[in-house]
Amino acid sequence: MRYLLYGTLSAILLAACGDPVDDHIDDLMEGGEAREQAFMDLLFARSYAVPPLLAALADADLPPRGRADVATVLWKIYLRDNDERIIGPLLDHLDDPEARVRRAVAWGLREMGKPDLIPEILDRLEAETNEETQLELLRAMEALDGWDVAWEQSAGNFAVQGGGNLTPEDHERFAHITRDVYAAASHDSLRQQAGEFLERFAVRYVMAAQQHILKADIGSAEQSLLQALDLKPDSIGLLLRLGKLYYLNGQQQKGLDLLEAHGLLLRIPRLSRAPAIDGDLSDPVWSEALKIDQFYKSATLMRPIPTDSRTEAFIGYRDNQIYFGVVNHEESTQGLSIEYRAHDSPVWRDDCIELFFDTNMDQRSFYQLVANAAGATFDLQKDSPSRDDAPGWDGEMDVAARIEPTYWTVEKAIAVASMDGLEIQPGDVWGFNLVRARIGLAAEHCQWLPTYGFTHRPDLFGLLTFD
Numbered sequence: 208m209r210y211l212l213y214g215t216l217s218a219i220l221l222a223a224c225g226d227p228v229d230d231h232i233d234d235l236m237e238g239g240e241a242r243e244q245a246f247m248d249l250l251f252a253r254s255y256a257v258p259p260l261l262a263a264l265a266d267a268d269l270p271p272r273g274r275a276d277v278a279t280v281l282w283k284i285y286l287r288d289n290d291e292r293i294i295g296p297l298l299d300h301l302d303d304p305e306a307r308v309r310r311a312v313a314w315g316l317r318e319m320g321k322p323d324l325i326p327e328i329l330d331r332l333e334a335e336t337n338e339e340t341q342l343e344l345l346r347a348m349e350a351l352d353g354w355d356v357a358w359e360q361s362a363g364n365f366a367v368q369g370g371g372n373l374t375p376e377d378h379e380r381f382a383h384i385t386r387d388v389y390a391a392a393s394h395d396s397l398r399q400q401a402g403e404f405l406e407r408f409a410v411r412y413v414m415a416a417q418q419h420i421l422k423a424d425i426g427s428a429e430q431s432l433l434q435a436l437d438l439k440p441d442s443i444g445l446l447l448r449l450g451k452l453y454y455l456n457g458q459q460q461k462g463l464d465l466l467e468a469h470g471l472l473l474r475i476p477r478l479s480r481a482p483a484i485d486g487d488l489s490d491p492v493w494s495e496a497l498k499i500d501q502f503y504k505s506a507t508l509m510r511p512i513p514t515d516s517r518t519e520a521f522i523g524y525r526d527n528q529i530y531f532g533v534v535n536h537e538e539s540t541q542g543l544s545i546e547y548r549a550h551d552s553p554v555w556r557d558d559c560i561e562l563f564f565d566t567n568m569d570q571r572s573f574y575q576l577v578a579n580a581a582g583a584t585f586d587l588q589k590d591s592p593s594r595d596d597a598p599g600w601d602g603e604m605d606v607a608a609r610i611e612p613t614y615w616t617v618e619k620a621i622a623v624a625s626m627d628g629l630e631i632q633p634g635d636v637w638g639f640n641l642v643r644a645r646i647g648l649a650a651e652h653c654q655w656l657p658t659y660g661f662t663h664r665p666d667l668f669g670l671l672t673f674d
Contacts, residue, residue, distance in 0.1 A: 282315025565638025
């Protein structure tokens with residue numbers, strides 16, 4: 208109520224005084240202490256303030272910062288009053304000589320929520336060279352064209368929404384403009400925004416590849432994935448799909464070489480002896496194990512995001528047993544979630560480590576073995592991501608956990624024979640992923656390879672092979 212009263216009084220005073228709009232515009236241009244008050248007063252101005260504000264926006268001799276403030280006032284007045292006089296001049300200033308003004312206009316066009324402005328925004332994006340302005344233009348495209356990503360449980364895949372206000376030609380143009388922006392970007396925020404768009408654009412090629420695979424047209428599937436990689440050559444998900452396509456369709460070494468070159472294949476060494484499973488990773492034999500310490504967030508985005516936390520995992524094998532040791536760092540372990548102690552209770556709701564194995568490489572079924580910070584375990588055999596769990600399966604695991612002031616550990620020895628009688632042979636290849644769930648101290652799922660918000664995605668597991 209007080210805010211509305213202030214706005215009404217400001218409007219009355221602006222109307223009653225001699226030339227208050229120009230005075231407030233002068234204050235915007237000068238900056239300083241009067242700037243914020245002038246901004247608020249102009250924001251509550253009525254239609255009579257629009258012409259002088261438009262004139263100030265068009266005056267290239269005025270300071271860029273002040274003109275950017277004027278652009279912001281104008282689009283906020285539009286949101287309140289729907290004053291159509293504002294749209295055309297704002298669009299004209301998408302080509303303003305000053306990047307600061309262009310950026311303020313792009314921000315406003317995003318907030319105005321008019322999809323019919325998309326062609327002008329796309330044209331500006333193609334010509335824009337200022338990275339901060341490129342970022343605002345991409346955000347405007349995202350908001351105005353409804354871009355989003357949703358998980359479809361029934362289809363076992365992601366559905367990309369958006370692009371409905373673009374012609375097929377403009378959709379293609381937008382993809383290639385964004386590719387060029389991504390390649391040249393030096394700012395992290397711009398690279399992230401552009402990279403997310405490129406992953407979304409690539410989904411249609413991935414879907415086409417999946418259809419080709421169903422028809423056993425592997426050559427066409429390869430071409431579709433290569434087209435996707437032309438948009439984003441460093442995409443983890445696309446490189447993984449291409450490497451698996453080769454591996455599963457008669458070009459095993461080519462697939463393994465591609466995956467290993469991009470860190471998507473783990474080579475598990477044979478240990479000289481079995482480590483003691485006691486939660487203490489000081490046993491020297493762990494120095495023989497493979498170490499992985501790059502993890503990504505399980506976020507519903509199409510690009511990989513490095514985790515905030517630090518995790519170190521060690522993997523080795525011997526005598527048909529796989530050994531895992533994981534060090535989970537925290538500033539303090541006080542507050543870890545450790546609610547469950549019984550076997551096969553929902554320990555995944557605690558701070559825990561989850562292991563996933565696609566031992567037959569069908570990219571549909573998998574084993575999941577979980578241990579929380581108290582050493583409680585859960586295991587299941589999954590026929591496919593969209594089907595019920597196979598009942599009654601129990602893996603053979605020896606597990607120990609330990610909690611220290613600034614980290615907690617878990618060690619696992621997994622009897623491979625418990626997974627349908629498997630025997631490890633050097634050169635065997637499995638699908639694999641490792642997840643650390645941070646529950647008590649942070650809402651973060653850390654994954655060796657990102658599965659983008661849904662962990663039961665064996666098609667997005669990486670690979671491991673036994674040396």
